Amino acid sequence: MTYDRLVCANCAAPVSEGRCPVCRANRERLQQEGEGPFAALTPAALLTLLVLLIAAVAFLATRTA
Incomplete structure (x- = not known):
């Protein structure tokens, strides 16, 4: 907060x-x-990072399968 x-x-x-x-x-x-590493990020930025991470994992899962 x-x-x-x-x-x-x-x-x-x-x-x-x-x-x-x-x-x-x-x-x-x-x-x-x-003072944490994610303290300056807004909730929208954190959500964007989470979506990108999920997309990257899904992409890698489809490439190896």
């Missing part, structure tokens, strides 16, 4: 602005969690 749309329950400001200590702590936590 991205923090650019989250609203802080403590100060009612967007978490991405980091206005209060709660916002800053959650922003830092979300940034650290989002």
Whole structure:
């Protein structure tokens, strides 16, 4: 989940602005969690990669059979 749309329950400001200590702590936590290899990919991009992978496996299966 991205923090650019989250609203802080403590100060009612967007978490991405980091206005209060709660916002800053959650922003830092979300940034650290989002450092994986697929963190920057959108769900549409992940779905496209999955479809391409399935197509490649199907293609290789038909070539060897």
